[in-house]
Amino acid sequence: MSTVDDVVYSESEVGKNKHLEVLVWLLVLLVATFSVSLVNIPSEIKTGTAAGIAFAKAALIVWDYMHLRSSPRIILAFLATIGFMIVIVALMTMSDYASR
Amino acid sequence: MSEGLFSHFEDVPAPYASRGEQRTTLITGMWLFLASEAMLFSAIFATYSVYRFWYPDVFRQGSALLSKPLGTLNTAVLLTSSFVVARAVASRADSRKAARLIALAALLGAAFLGIKGYEWYDESGRGLFPGRGFSGDPSLQLFFIVYFVATGVHAVHLSGGILWALFALGAEFFRPHRSETSHAIETFGLYWHFVDLIWVFLYPSLYLVG
Numbered sequence: 582m583s584t585v586d587d588v589v590y591s592e593s594e595v596g597k598n599k600h601l602e603v604l605v606w607l608l609v610l611l612v613a614t615f616s617v618s619l620v621n622i623p624s625e626i627k628t629g630t631a632a633g634i635a636f637a638k639a640a641l642i643v644w645d646y647m648h649l650r651s652s653p654r655i656i657l658a659f660l661a662t663i664g665f666m667i668v669i670v671a672l673m674t675m676s677d678y679a680s681r
Numbered sequence: 682m683s684e685g686l687f688s689h690f691e692d693v694p695a696p697y698a699s700r701g702e703q704r705t706t707l708i709t710g711m712w713l714f715l716a717s718e719a720m721l722f723s724a725i726f727a728t729y730s731v732y733r734f735w736y737p738d739v740f741r742q743g744s745a746l747l748s749k750p751l752g753t754l755n756t757a758v759l760l761t762s763s764f765v766v767a768r769a770v771a772s773r774a775d776s777r778k779a780a781r782l783i784a785l786a787a788l789l790g791a792a793f794l795g796i797k798g799y800e801w802y803d804e805s806g807r808g809l810f811p812g813r814g815f816s817g818d819p820s821l822q823l824f825f826i827v828y829f830v831a832t833g834v835h836a837v838h839l840s841g842g843i844l845w846a847l848f849a850l851g852a853e854f855f856r857p858h859r860s861e862t863s864h865a866i867e868t869f870g871l872y873w874h875f876v877d878l879i880w881v882f883l884y885p886s887l888y889l890v891g
Contacts, residue, residue, distance in 0.1 A: 600764055600768055603764070611756055614885055618889035627889070632885070635881050639882070642763060647874045656712055662716065663716045666719075670727050671730075678731050
């Protein structure tokens, strides 16, 4: 099993071009989010699209800038735990909402 | 592998047996901290979701009163700051370069807070701050309570990030050959990206409703 020590985020591993490419994608997605909000479509579609784009941006940041791509399993386990806890919060909130 | 990168650093402080162990502990600890922060923000998002489902028109009308261009500009500023921090982390073996990049990121963070502060000032001037002075439809206060709490908590976290950046700069300039400096830049980077991540979700949730 790899550890954090095995992962060295050096210039050679994650180059400037890769970081710049991610930034360009993030800005493109930002413009896309803004543009969708101006289009005359049902609000449910707008909300779904905006949420989808937000998750895509989040994935880019976590994957590349936060080095998830090269992180050891323990970090992945942490992220899975965070996701699980957030799902619990969401389910409990929505069940409360639905039962009123 | 990490020995090569950090070979110029001084000895490792107690209680760590090696630089690798120190790094593992700090980064894992930061992820654990971010997990607790994610829970805090998920509670805010849960509150937002429930009220938005209950009062969709209030959220649509409230959101329409916010400045989309300023919100979008602020998002671009924060995303750019994340890029700069990613470069700082990648360049941390060169402490001078990393310090310059962290200073730039702190400046971008301050610009974000400046724009956000102007927005709050403008909104308060238009009587949109919840309370006795609220001048709009009283029901809209619900949206603005969520808005000010969410953006306020985020701004506090960003302010913490800027203070941390200043601390990291101090570490860079005054302790340029210690392993803690390199680890501090890495953990700072994780925190900064997390704050950016939160805004990525707040922006469409608050500014682009409906």
